[in-house]
Amino acid sequence: MPELTFLEAIRSALRDEMTADQRVFVLGQDVGVKGGVFLVTDGLYQQFGEHRAIDMPIAEAGIVGAAIGAALHGLRPVAEIQFADYIQPAVDQIINEAAKLRYRSAGDWSCPIVVRAPFGSGIHGALYHSQSTEALFTSTPGLKVVIPATPYDAKGLLIAAIRDPDPVVFFEHKQLYRTIRGEVPDGRYTVPLGTAAVRRTGRQISVFTYGLMLHHSLTAAEQVAQEGIDVEVVDLRTLYPLDRETILASVRKTSKALIVHEDNLTGGIGGEISALIGEYAFEYLDAPVRRLASPDVPATAFNEALEAHFMLNPTKIAHALRELAAY
Amino acid sequence: MPELTFLEAIRSALRDEMTADQRVFVLGQDVGVKGGVFLVTDGLYQQFGEHRAIDMPIAEAGIVGAAIGAALHGLRPVAEIQFADYIQPAVDQIINEAAKLRYRSAGDWSCPIVVRAPFGSGIHGALYHSQSTEALFTSTPGLKVVIPATPYDAKGLLIAAIRDPDPVVFFEHKQLYRTIRGEVPDGRYTVPLGTAAVRRTGRQISVFTYGLMLHHSLTAAEQVAQEGIDVEVVDLRTLYPLDRETILASVRKTSKALIVHEDNLTGGIGGEISALIGEYAFEYLDAPVRRLASPDVPATAFNEALEAHFMLNPTKIAHALRELAAY
Amino acid sequence: MSMQTDTSLASLPINDPALPRHRQLGLSDEQVLAALAGMQRVRNVDDRLWQLSRQGKAHFVITSAGHEATQFGCAWAIRAGHDYSVPYYRDMALALALGQTPLDLLLHGMGKPTDPASGGRQMFGHFSSRALRIVSGSSSVGSHIVHAVGLALAFRITGEQDIAAITFFGEGATSEGAWHEGMTIAGVQQLPVVFVCENNGYAISVPAHREVPVRDVATKAAGYGMPGVIVDGTDIFAVYAAAHTAMQRARSGGGPTLIECKLHRLRPHSNADDHSKYRSPEELAALAQHDPIDKLRDYAILHGLLDAVQWQVLQQQIKAEVDAATLAADQVPDPPLESLYDHLYGA
């Protein structure tokens, strides 16, 4: 199996689906000739032409809205928002339109679109090229929110998202694009939406995380393993709807939980997961459910020292694991 | 003290502040000549003229953005979004602009605006005139989110919001507008932002709630009191930042917690509150923290039977209280 | 790219000034009579909804009174079930003209589970039918325009010819950012889509001069690289001519058009509105002169398509029809409560 970067895996999902299914196309700013500012869509314009790799004006509501319209006619649009920080102008189209189309028409219409957006910090993007904006979407029935962490998943989940009959917001951590490599099959395959994956089994503490933080959590788990702390690490993969069964099964086994996300602490998905555990695994808990997240400030600063201070890393996670183990 | 409806209390806050402070003005769709679709701003146009009660085009980003601009020059704009369902096009201006202005300029600029919006169901408003959209804003550092439940608070909190040096999103439950009356002082007074209020003291269960649900919770508490269940009811009033001290003090006393909100269950503020309790009052808990909320469907349906089925009411809350008491 | 205040009828079949206007446009007597009956039918449903709202049986009414000629005129230019229509809440007459029935509309207005638009989920005014290619909308003003643009983009991608999307909105909607983005994309890509502005001079209470920075909405077209056309929206033939030309232009690869139909909202914005608060008594009194049904009826009588007695009979027939539909709709039971959870996600 070829080794691909996270970014190449996403590109390969797009290329494979576009090759196999004429209904699939990409649209967004700079996704055509340039191949995207991160080069995720590089080559698609050359291969599929300007009608299926469409350079769009700077109009996020227009891009997502046009995707919705095309989906109504049976196409399978994959819209790119250049940075997750710029998805806000499209929030209305995603939440009020795409997510409600099936429900509001009692099933007569549907809206199979994918909205891709790179998110997260660590590339000196400062306040407006670093945000984690998933919390905007994790309270919207009708929507799915997917965040892959490995190249294999990135391809399989994106193909599943494209084939899904409903709208999917698909966030890609931009620091993973080129730093993470992994085996990725050549052909088309799917990883089911709505299911978490246990990336490391352990008996003492469950970590629930996603995106870049999965990798930091795995590193931290290895660190504390040497100290005899046995950590299970769960990659959530889909944030809405959450895979309650996997979450609850893990914590019922370990009886301690740490939730790790790069999004701000307050109002992030961590609260929902903690609430689920508190409600449905209460009797199993040996310690408070802990959350480790970015501080409640707008996003990471441009200054490198502040950026490093803002960001989570394996050391901080290991520290939280030790504290929880000692509880 | 005069008795005012919830709506009159809000109007009185606006009129009193506009009279006392030349910097205060209102802007929004239909807020001028017509006085707002709910008549909240009725009379302000006549009293203060077209420059301080400004009818605006249907342009939510423009309305909030113009408020931001005016605030930069030192004014105190109060923008009305006609329904909370239509605040989405302004999400970018509220979250990415207003909430970050002070932080991104290291304190050089600030953005003292208020964005008012009626929310909630119960007036046959169906999918797009009934939504609770507060969860869009309760993960944004730099912002404050306020939801009053009584006429006294509506006036005092709105005046506090207007005088607050930072942006405040102020949601008003539209079913309260004319159904709730209460004593409201004539003059100007404030109710501090960021503090919850214990509306009913009790020893067995803490209910955390806000808006219309406060009233339903109080009714439910009276119902179960007759059965010997002693419930404390906390009106959160500010959802961001939360009043952690009051929440934790209450649950440390009662050792059981029920969170009640009209917003969808998943991703609503209830998760954050449950997480806080689970993290900081773990040792005190005698039962799982329960959440009672609207089902995870887009919003209430138009059909009356479905609308009633969707909505929370005192009976449903009383039922949840009994279950929790029995735990 | 120029603004036309007079519509070229070049693509319309017959052009003999001696003929009555409808014949010049290639419309038969039957079509005119059917439109007149349809307009009267929808007005009856409109009346009925206001009645039902007073009885507590329909909780929301949003009128199309005054807009009927525009909506029926456009409907003539649309092949329902083939072209896509993306309407707004004001388009009850359009829904009926495209094939929905008074029963459909009343089921919708009364929130019944058999409401074809939404199964009783949406407030009245959210017309939808996949079979008729009438696209489901939200209540958010201006957010649907770009769906029509996306449909047109889809035709471009699939290479389908001879098909177009058409979307409708008030002049108030043209202030929304999403409207601008839709117009921009349509203009850049010269997509097969027609934009119809039903300019009734008000956005609820706000008069056009406080919400539209130009006298004519059609002027805005110039910024989007498409023609802007102004028509009298109470004149069904003028509207048809403009819509037909624009749809043909779109279908044949000629690009988008913005049509502004100037007309009057004869009733308050909705049953929650009191328009006497912001329209003067004189203005309100003058509204009756702008009733498009009167206009078409007079035309039909003038050209001998029907006489005054036939008109009386037709009105009564329609009333009876709407009575029957009301009764039928009223009898439909509420949905099972668990249906609240249906259709959230597909399979």
Added chain:
Amino acid sequence: MSMQTDTSLASLPINDPALPRHRQLGLSDEQVLAALAGMQRVRNVDDRLWQLSRQGKAHFVITSAGHEATQFGCAWAIRAGHDYSVPYYRDMALALALGQTPLDLLLHGMGKPTDPASGGRQMFGHFSSRALRIVSGSSSVGSHIVHAVGLALAFRITGEQDIAAITFFGEGATSEGAWHEGMTIAGVQQLPVVFVCENNGYAISVPAHREVPVRDVATKAAGYGMPGVIVDGTDIFAVYAAAHTAMQRARSGGGPTLIECKLHRLRPHSNADDHSKYRSPEELAALAQHDPIDKLRDYAILHGLLDAVQWQVLQQQIKAEVDAATLAADQVPDPPLESLYDHLYGA
């Protein structure tokens, strides 16, 4: 409401065709020389930032090369500290022209705590100074225009006279919904605000014909009830004339203006961009002809404001200045880590 391709200079002081252009416009020799030096200074900072980015000391560079004449020409029309300027990331030259120093810009580019724009929080390109009334912006394209409109609304409310807001953006930004909403509000209320489009023909890689549905952005003004003016954005005098006229018009209650400055982005969009992927070698080679600094230098030499030797000396002085500023900026230590939490809320 008409589109002017030639700007009326009626409000400018002197109008004698025998004089050199700057004198006709009432500009002194010193002013021209100061602008030339300023443009050269900012180009030096630009060069320096690209260098620093290769050294890993400045993580983001967004050039103003090619835009200097537009930004300096507008700055002449702005009373910094009185009128409000609402810039975008391309406006480094404007920031300097309004009073920021090379050190300010370098502190900003190196993310230092003494960066006056953001205390090291924002990426380079987010110029801000309350003292100079340069408004802090986000990176979100098009979202700041409406803040200028809101400032203008504030002047209307307070009744302040003789003050205006001016905002800057690329042609790409004119597709954004928020831009449209700002333009609409300004047009409806005829507010004292000037909109300057720096049309460099690209939105990152997307050429104007794929993102702007009309040839000239100025055409869009017609839909907003304001004049649209086209100027050569590499000609500082043409820009000044248009900006001065528009600002005076705004300040005296005449309403808003849209000015389109046509110019060229001489470098890639940012240090993360490779423009050879979407601009042909010929196009890239031709860019040198559109350097506004060369243009103003030639003008200055032609009119005897300085000679070639003086130009050499000036360039060296400026380089030394920027060297010194770089050194000074580089020595500023990082902020205390707890400062991450400062300025979240006011007192």
